[in-house]
Amino acid sequence: MKQPLIVLEKVTKVYTTGADTIHALRGISLSIDVNEYVAIMGPSGSGKSTLMHILGCLDTPSSGRYWFGGRDVTTLDDEELAQIRNREIGFVFQLFNLLPRATALKNVELPLIYAGVPAEERRRRARAALEAVGLGDRLFHRPTELSGGQRQRVAIARALVIEPSVILADEPTGNLDTAAGLDIMRLFERIWARGTTIVVVTHEEHIARHARRIIRIRDGLIESDTPNPEPITALPSPPVQLP
Amino acid sequence: MRRTELREALSTAVSALRFNAFRSLLATLGIAIGALFVSLMGWLLYGLDTALERTITLLGQDMLYVDKWDWSGRTRWAEVRSRKDITLQQARALAQELQTAQIVAPLIEAYGVRLSTGASTATVTVTGTVSAYGLTPAGTVALGRFFAPVEDRSNTPVVVLGHAVARQLFPTTHPLGQTIRLAGHPFTVIGVLVQQGTIFTQEIDKRVYIPLPLFIRLFGAANRSVTIAVKAGSEERMEQLRQELRGLMRRIRRLAPEAPDDFSINEIQAIREEITGLRQAVWGIGLGMSMLSFVVGIIGIVNIMFVSVAERTLEIGIRKAVGARRRSIALQFLIEAALLCLAGATIAVVLGNAIAALTRTVVPQAEFLPPYIPLYHIGIALALASTAGIIAGWVPALRAARLHPVEALRYE
Ligand SMILES: Nc1ncnc2c1ncn2[C@@H]1O[C@H](COP(=O)(O)OP(=O)(O)OP(=O)(O)O)[C@@H](O)[C@H]1O
Ligand SMILES: [Mg+2]
Numbered sequence: 079m080k081q082p083l084i085v086l087e088k089v090t091k092v093y094t095t096g097a098d099t100i101h102a103l104r105g106i107s108l109s110i111d112v113n114e115y116v117a118i119m120g121p122s123g124s125g126k127s128t129l130m131h132i133l134g135c136l137d138t139p140s141s142g143r144y145w146f147g148g149r150d151v152t153t154l155d156d157e158e159l160a161q162i163r164n165r166e167i168g169f170v171f172q173l174f175n176l177l178p179r180a181t182a183l184k185n186v187e188l189p190l191i192y193a194g195v196p197a198e199e200r201r202r203r204a205r206a207a208l209e210a211v212g213l214g215d216r217l218f219h220r221p222t223e224l225s226g227g228q229r230q231r232v233a234i235a236r237a238l239v240i241e242p243s244v245i246l247a248d249e250p251t252g253n254l255d256t257a258a259g260l261d262i263m264r265l266f267e268r269i270w271a272r273g274t275t276i277v278v279v280t281h282e283e284h285i286a287r288h289a290r291r292i293i294r295i296r297d298g299l300i301e302s303d304t305p306n307p308e309p310i311t312a313l314p315s316p317p318v319q320l321p
Numbered sequence: 322m323r324r325t326e327l328r329e330a331l332s333t334a335v336s337a338l339r340f341n342a343f344r345s346l347l348a349t350l351g352i353a354i355g356a357l358f359v360s361l362m363g364w365l366l367y368g369l370d371t372a373l374e375r376t377i378t379l380l381g382q383d384m385l386y387v388d389k390w391d392w393s394g395r396t397r398w399a400e401v402r403s404r405k406d407i408t409l410q411q412a413r414a415l416a417q418e419l420q421t422a423q424i425v426a427p428l429i430e431a432y433g434v435r436l437s438t439g440a441s442t443a444t445v446t447v448t449g450t451v452s453a454y455g456l457t458p459a460g461t462v463a464l465g466r467f468f469a470p471v472e473d474r475s476n477t478p479v480v481v482l483g484h485a486v487a488r489q490l491f492p493t494t495h496p497l498g499q500t501i502r503l504a505g506h507p508f509t510v511i512g513v514l515v516q517q518g519t520i521f522t523q524e525i526d527k528r529v530y531i532p533l534p535l536f537i538r539l540f541g542a543a544n545r546s547v548t549i550a551v552k553a554g555s556e557e558r559m560e561q562l563r564q565e566l567r568g569l570m571r572r573i574r575r576l577a578p579e580a581p582d583d584f585s586i587n588e589i590q591a592i593r594e595e596i597t598g599l600r601q602a603v604w605g606i607g608l609g610m611s612m613l614s615f616v617v618g619i620i621g622i623v624n625i626m627f628v629s630v631a632e633r634t635l636e637i638g639i640r641k642a643v644g645a646r647r648r649s650i651a652l653q654f655l656i657e658a659a660l661l662c663l664a665g666a667t668i669a670v671v672l673g674n675a676i677a678a679l680t681r682t683v684v685p686q687a688e689f690l691p692p693y694i695p696l697y698h699i700g701i702a703l704a705l706a707s708t709a710g711i712i713a714g715w716v717p718a719l720r721a722a723r724l725h726p727v728e729a730l731r732y733e
Contacts, residue, residue: 134642136642136726136727137725137726137727156646157646157647160641160645160647161644161646163641163644164643164644164645165644169642169643171730175639175642175730176639177636177639179336179340188639188643189643189644190325191325191326191329192325192329192644192646193644194324194325194326195325200325236643
């Protein structure tokens with residue numbers, strides 16, 4: 079049974095910088111169900127990241143409505159948005175965005191700290207999340223001591239550790255070579271298979287083709303929104319072994 | 322605020338400070354100097370007060386001194402000066418009629434008397450009194466004895482030296498049994514008083530005591546106002562004694578009912594007022610200097626905290642993205658600022674203790690100053706410094722808390 083997780087209705091985002099007004103989003107309406115796997119594509123400057131920030135409750139629309147899990151997010155205050163980010167949303171960024179001085183374990187614990195999870199349980203869950211992304215042997219490494227692919231996997235573990243409703247990934251493979259990028263996509267495949275909703279922003283066709291649905295945007299508007307009949311699931315090399 | 326968040330804020334603040342240890346120390350200089358001033362001020366005040374209290378205790382808290390002079394300085398100088406001297410006869414009359422007192426002893430003084438031994442000379446104040454004075458705290462001997470009752474009537478030339486006089490005249494030899502000359506007349510030293518004065522009451526120890534009849538023969542009683550030392554015996558009887566003294570003195574001095582007292586009933590406590598000026602000076606200067614340092618310090622901390630917030634903008638963005646609330650972020654920076662100042666103040670307190678210890682080693686005469694900063698003032702210094710930190714951290718912390726998550730994440 080289909081159950082909408084994300085519903086946008088005529089969402090716009092306008093930036094004013096000095097005399098300029100930039101219409102980053104011009105009226106986006108879309109619905110994403112629980113456990114969909116969606117890729118958002120579009121040329122540079124088309125508004126993909128802006129859309130992601132709104133989806134992730136990091137930013138609020140200039141107009142329009144946004145329901146997340148049936149809740150009207152546009153009426154929520156800062157505090158409540160922080161709580162949604164903390165409980166429901168896992169972010170994965172192009173530049174990883176890990177705390178540079180913290181170990182992998184500490185980075186993954188971070189969302190649990192703000193959720194008020196006691197230390198022991200926090201450590202256990204963070205370790206399990208790191209093991210799930212194949213980094214069980216890198217718990218106490220700092221980001222600078224890890225490869226790009228490993229850093230992104232730490233970031234994914236950090237997104238996973240809260241057992242989010244949705245993982246939002248903005249160009250997650252943008253800073254990785256092809257092999258490392260593929261590793262990440264395999265990981266998403268596994269996470270999706272376990273029931274998590276995934277939204278990936280990319281401008282690479284071969285990355286987008288892992289998703290089951292592809293939304294193309296241009297100049298702040300949806301250009302097309304189509305299912306992907308032939309998703310890449312047969313992976314070219316054996317998948318990372320997850321526990 | 323959840324415990325996990327509080328602990329996170331604390332540990333983040335600590336690691337941020339450790340990461341920038343040198344810069345942090347530099348930034349906290351103003352606060353450290355402020356805290357140092359507060360510590361030293363507390364130390365000095367504590368020293369002054371201890372010294373004063375010790376003198377008061379040594380001289381006796383249950384003593385009253387009937388005198389022409391008002392020790393507290395509350396009566397107008399012109400009025401005091403125009404009072405008639407208190408005579409020995411009046412003192413004797415008072416001693417005979419007084420009921421409440423335990424001890425009554427007249428004191429009569431001659432100033433600037435030349436004192437000599439074979440080896441050295443000095444100028445001292447000579448006090449003529451009776452054996453009973455030896456029973457008051459002020460007449461307590463460290464060596465030998467005070468006059469015996471027989472010496473009140475005989476003309477035996479005996480003398481009891483004040484502590485400072487004894488030390489000056491006989492730095493190496495034993496003073497008892499030695500002969501000294503007062504205004505040319507030989508006296509035998511029979512006792513040395515305990516040390517009573519401190520830094521600001523040193524004069525007390527620069528006196529010598531001889532029996533009253535001898536005093537009158539050598540120096541005369543004319544134009545000398547007598548001070549009558551009276552010991553109540555207990556502090557509870559002080560008020561009753563005061564009343565009785567006043568009534569008797571008014572009668573003995575034949576005052577008309579409406580006339581004001583032409584004498585004062587003084588207490589040792591009055592010397593407290595001698596140091597109020599000094600205390601206020603220490604307070605004022607200490608307060609001024611420390612406040613100035615704290616203001617400069619706060620400006621420094623505000624600056625460094627803005628730098629810290631700017632440097633860690635991306636970190637703030639990351640924390641917000643994973644669900645940190647505004648107050649968690651604000652708390653992190655407030656704690657950082659408070660810890661920064663606390664660290665500065667801790668260094669200052671350690672330094673202050675070193676100064677206190679060193680002062681005692683280098684200047685042994687300053688024995689009224691404790692060789693450490695009193696705990697109470699350490700507490701005040703630390704509390705003031707962390708308050709300064711929180712004040713200084715406020716605006717930067719708010720700025721950090723209000724950062725827009727997306728803007729913060731875009732920061733490089
Ligand atoms: N804070 C901002 N202030 C002003 N304009 C902005 C701001 N953020 C984004 N924009 C503008 O909004 C438009 C959409 O930007 P956005 O970052 O969403 O694009 P994008 O699709 O993610 O591009 P890319 O593929 O390069 O990441 C761009 O024209 C951009 O210049
Ligand atoms: Mg983008």
